[in-house]
Amino acid sequence: MSKIKFSVDGRECFGKPGQTILEAARDNGVYIPSLCRYEGLKPTGSCRICTVRVGGRYMAACTQPLSEGITVENTAPDLEDMRRAMIEMLFVGGNHMCPTCEKSGNCELQALAYRYQMLVPRFPYQFPLRTIDPTGPKLLVDHNRCIKCHRCVAMVKTKDGKSVFGPLYRSKRKKIGADLTLAAGLTDDQAKKAMDHCPVGAILKKEIGFAVPIGRRTYDKAPIGSDVETPRT
Amino acid sequence: MSKPIVATASLAGCFGCHMSILDIDERILTLIDLVEFNKSPIDDIKTFSKTCDIGLIEGGCCNSENVENLRDFRKHCKILISVGECAIMGGLPALRNGIPVKDCFAEAYLNGPTVDPAGGIIPNDPELPIILDRVYPLHEIVKIDAFLPGCPPSAELIWKALTALIEGKPLELTYDLVKFD
Numbered sequence A: 001m002s003k004i005k006f007s008v009d010g011r012e013c014f015g016k017p018g019q020t021i022l023e024a025a026r027d028n029g030v031y032i033p034s035l036c037r038y039e040g041l042k043p044t045g046s047c048r049i050c051t052v053r054v055g056g057r058y059m060a061a062c063t064q065p066l067s068e069g070i071t072v073e074n075t076a077p078d079l080e081d082m083r084r085a086m087i088e089m090l091f092v093g094g095n096h097m098c099p100t101c102e103k104s105g106n107c108e109l110q111a112l113a114y115r116y117q118m119l120v121p122r123f124p125y126q127f128p129l130r131t132i133d134p135t136g137p138k139l140l141v142d143h144n145r146c147i148k149c150h151r152c153v154a155m156v157k158t159k160d161g162k163s164v165f166g167p168l169y170r171s172k173r174k175k176i177g178a179d180l181t182l183a184a185g186l187t188d189d190q191a192k193k194a195m196d197h198c199p200v201g202a203i204l205k206k207e208i209g210f211a212v213p214i215g216r217r218t219y220d221k222a223p224i225g226s227d228v229e230t231p232r233t
Numbered sequence B: 001m002s003k004p005i006v007a008t009a010s011l012a013g014c015f016g017c018h019m020s021i022l023d024i025d026e027r028i029l030t031l032i033d034l035v036e037f038n039k040s041p042i043d044d045i046k047t048f049s050k051t052c053d054i055g056l057i058e059g060g061c062c063n064s065e066n067v068e069n070l071r072d073f074r075k076h077c078k079i080l081i082s083v084g085e086c087a088i089m090g091g092l093p094a095l096r097n098g099i100p101v102k103d104c105f106a107e108a109y110l111n112g113p114t115v116d117p118a119g120g121i122i123p124n125d126p127e128l129p130i131i132l133d134r135v136y137p138l139h140e141i142v143k144i145d146a147f148l149p150g151c152p153p154s155a156e157l158i159w160k161a162l163t164a165l166i167e168g169k170p171l172e173l174t175y176d177l178v179k180f181d
């Protein structure tokens, strides 16, 4: 198969046709942070955490197809600071009280904040008034933590392919709503998957919580992305 | 050189961060050799008697007394540090942010399930501090020089931050030190 040659931060890499910059970088042991992207799902490029610079232009690495000879900047200090700012914005734009959250330790947003060592966001907290929807039999939806990544919209489906979640309203008012009738029909397994697919603690499976002790959760010991990264030689 | 002077306070916090300070275990003996404590619940000194080098504050500001206390700390401490989730973002008390104070009071003192059915009253003694419209992170009220996240921040983080400050060295933040729960 033909190989595409490119570089990330000066490191020579090879990718396959049809890959995005993020996928090809990952196969070369280079982690490009992302949040809304989910393996196996068509990327939407909505969160912009994976922004890289190619030939002086900013692009979302999760949607941008790889092309021959490109020079990708991934860890330039200004790019990293921009990503950190985006993470901080997500924290202040919702209500993220990690100590009270069942997803803490397994949350991808929190894990990115850990990776970037966010001690305090540079923006003022918005404390938006959001609701919790506990009415479904299997799932609880906490709008305080939703980052509107749309993963659930694309992934949580009934057997006959209907989306259980869907966006409501627009702009600042936008929220993710659940179809209660469809949500009631989810199996336990599907409900667990819905919780696991949500990057944050916005979708929680009822009747179980804090099941894994502190110290054994996904991001307790090693930063997000460390499974992808191989040291430079 | 005289020892650096440390002051601490808990505003709208739960004293969990102070517990975490005590969690440095036997290193507390070293700490006592390294620093002198001034105003702090640890030694029960209630008012500042001198200018301090380091002020550690847990808890955000939920009432007028917290604000006065915080300003007093800012005035007396060269370096002021937000310790823990509540100091940094309001924490659990900030769950009320966005809900009108009147509604919070009504729920707590008039309509809540544990209120005496004969009727409750909203406390209004003039001695009581005034509740603020919402809970404020410390850095929205005074300048804060450093932030130690966690609920509570680990004893390790507190120890490393304090010793780095005392020795005038930069604090090396390893992955295990920055945690929000």
Ligand code: SF4
Pocket (backbone or CB within 6 Å): A095, A096, A097, A098, A099, A101, A102, A103, A104, A105, A107, A108, A109, A110, A145, A200, A201, A202
């Ligand atoms: S969703 Fe993640 S960032 Fe938000 S409160 Fe929960 S653990 Fe923290």
Ligand code: SF4
Pocket (backbone or CB within 6 Å): A145, A146, A147, A148, A149, A150, A151, A152, A153, A165, A176, A197, A198, A199, A200, A202, A203
């Ligand atoms: S509920 Fe979770 S998966 Fe769905 S949009 Fe919000 S953050 Fe994304």
